Amino acid sequence: MPARNHRQWNDVPGVLKPGEWVDSRIYSDPDIYEEELEKIFKKVWIPVCHESELPEPYDFRTSSIAREPVIVVRGTDNQIRAFLNVCPHRGMMIERRPSGSFKEAQPSGNPKHMTCMFHGWMFDMKGNCAFITRGEDGYQDRLKKENVGLRRLRCEVVFGGFVWVCLNDQVPSGVEEWAAGCFDCIREAVDTEPLEVFHYHKAIIGTNYKLWHDTNSEFYHDYMHYHNRVTGFNDEYFARKNVGFPNGHVNVNSFTVKYEEYEGFESRETLSFPGFPPNQWYMIDFFPGMNFNLRGSALRCDIVTPLGPDKVMIEFRGLGLKSDTPEERRIRIDHHNSIWGPFGRNLHEDLIGVAGQGSTMLPGSEPRRILHGRHEDEFIHDEIGMRHFYDEWGKWMDRSPSNPMEKYMAAAAE
Numbered sequence: 001m002p003a004r005n006h007r008q009w010n011d012v013p014g015v016l017k018p019g020e021w022v023d024s025r026i027y028s029d030p031d032i033y034e035e036e037l038e039k040i041f042k043k044v045w046i047p048v049c050h051e052s053e054l055p056e057p058y059d060f061r062t063s064s065i066a067r068e069p070v071i072v073v074r075g076t077d078n079q080i081r082a083f084l085n086v087c088p089h090r091g092m093m094i095e096r097r098p099s100g101s102f103k104e105a106q107p108s109g110n111p112k113h114m115t116c117m118f119h120g121w122m123f124d125m126k127g128n129c130a131f132i133t134r135g136e137d138g139y140q141d142r143l144k145k146e147n148v149g150l151r152r153l154r155c156e157v158v159f160g161g162f163v164w165v166c167l168n169d170q171v172p173s174g175v176e177e178w179a180a181g182c183f184d185c186i187r188e189a190v191d192t193e194p195l196e197v198f199h200y201h202k203a204i205i206g207t208n209y210k211l212w213h214d215t216n217s218e219f220y221h222d223y224m225h226y227h228n229r230v231t232g233f234n235d236e237y238f239a240r241k242n243v244g245f246p247n248g249h250v251n252v253n254s255f256t257v258k259y260e261e262y263e264g265f266e267s268r269e270t271l272s273f274p275g276f277p278p279n280q281w282y283m284i285d286f287f288p289g290m291n292f293n294l295r296g297s298a299l300r301c302d303i304v305t306p307l308g309p310d311k312v313m314i315e316f317r318g319l320g321l322k323s324d325t326p327e328e329r330r331i332r333i334d335h336h337n338s339i340w341g342p343f344g345r346n347l348h349e350d351l352i353g354v355a356g357q358g359s360t361m362l363p364g365s366e367p368r369r370i371l372h373g374r375h376e377d378e379f380i381h382d383e384i385g386m387r388h389f390y391d392e393w394g395k396w397m398d399r400s401p402s403n404p405m406e407k408y409m410a411a412a413a414e
């Protein structure tokens with residue numbers, strides 16, 4: 001087949017059916033991006049951090065969902081709660097640090113309170129307003145602290161201690177029900193004993209958040225990962241299945257990784273998570289784009305925060321068992337970072353892949369077809385994970401992924 005002229009390039013490839021490609025405007029169109037924030041990110045459960053990052057009462061972490069600033073704090077009752085990080089007085093962001101503790105006094109606030117530095121209003125760990133500066137002088141008995149508590153957000157700690165927040169008070173189900181069984185494959189491994197974050201870094205990448213989802217979801221690109229080819233391309237690897245769950249989530253089934261095939265690496269058997277067979281590797285792609293990835297001795301979690309149609313922040317966490325001895329932790333960190341650290345054998349290659357896609361799909365770029373039409377009986381190089389995801393995306397957006405300017409129709413090709 002020769003290279004194609006403009007008309008040929010834009011022709012629908014007759015052999016593939018709608019549902020076996022997406023239109024690149026879903027990765028580049030500013031209106032679609034805005035709509036995703038409203039229709040998806042403001043409506044569903046989003047993991048924002050891990051409970052081990054707030055180990056003590058008064059510890060907090062800030063983040064954002066769909067541009068809304070969020071703060072999670074651990075109360076004196078040890079419960080983690082989430083609030084909008086917005087002052088009810090004049091809309092100042094209450095806490096600007098990424099993390100810390102309210103136990104000690106701040107320059108303009110008392111200990112054990114969240115204090116808005118702008119005019120000094122204070123709030124307790126349950127989000128109640130505890131003090132309005134010169135309250136009665138200005139508001140007499142018209143407005144009292146009972147009237148101006150923080151905006152409380154739905155918050156659950158589940159699946160190995162991740163903190164999930166939802167901006168939608170009317171969300172129809174809790175995280176467990178929303179996950180629809182997709183966590184079962186690693187449930188025992190992550191829920192038998194407490195986990196702890198030992199690694200955090202973030203990357204801001206010039207690409208659409210869904211392209212990061214896609215690269216986590218499809219394994220065909222293991223051709224790009226030399227380490228994965230050497231330690232993985234065998235019969236067991238090609239028998240790995242992709243399994244779709246309700247609500248757009250997907251599992252990638254396990255197989256035995258042969259770490260010792262790669263020079264300088266060794267078996268990860270001794271530090272396997274509880275109940276997890278040696279050197280196994282399960283993955284969960286969680287709608288709308290979060291990822292949980294357990295390679296025997298280390299759990300990785302990717303949380304995506306879309307920053308624009310062509311920009312995403314990805315927060316990478318590595319987790320081990322809280323009970324690790326210093327030596328076990330050292331080995332676990334080595335296992336994690338040698339593959340998934342910024343200088344590991346895998347992660348940066350994925351980032352190069354999606355950054356390359358991002359640079360061809362800038363806002364305003366000509367619409368193109370992005371193919372995901374591989375069918376291999378749902379085995380590892382079948383692209384059913386992406387098809388499953390985009391069918392769900394189409395329902396939430398009421399747009400057809402193959403033709404996003406048309407209303408959603410169930411894809412023929414899943």
Ligand code: FES
Nearest residue numbers: 087089090116119
């Ligand atoms: S804006 Fe927060 S106290 Fe005024």
Ligand SMILES: [Fe+2]
Nearest residue numbers: 215221225350
């Ligand atoms: Fe990859």
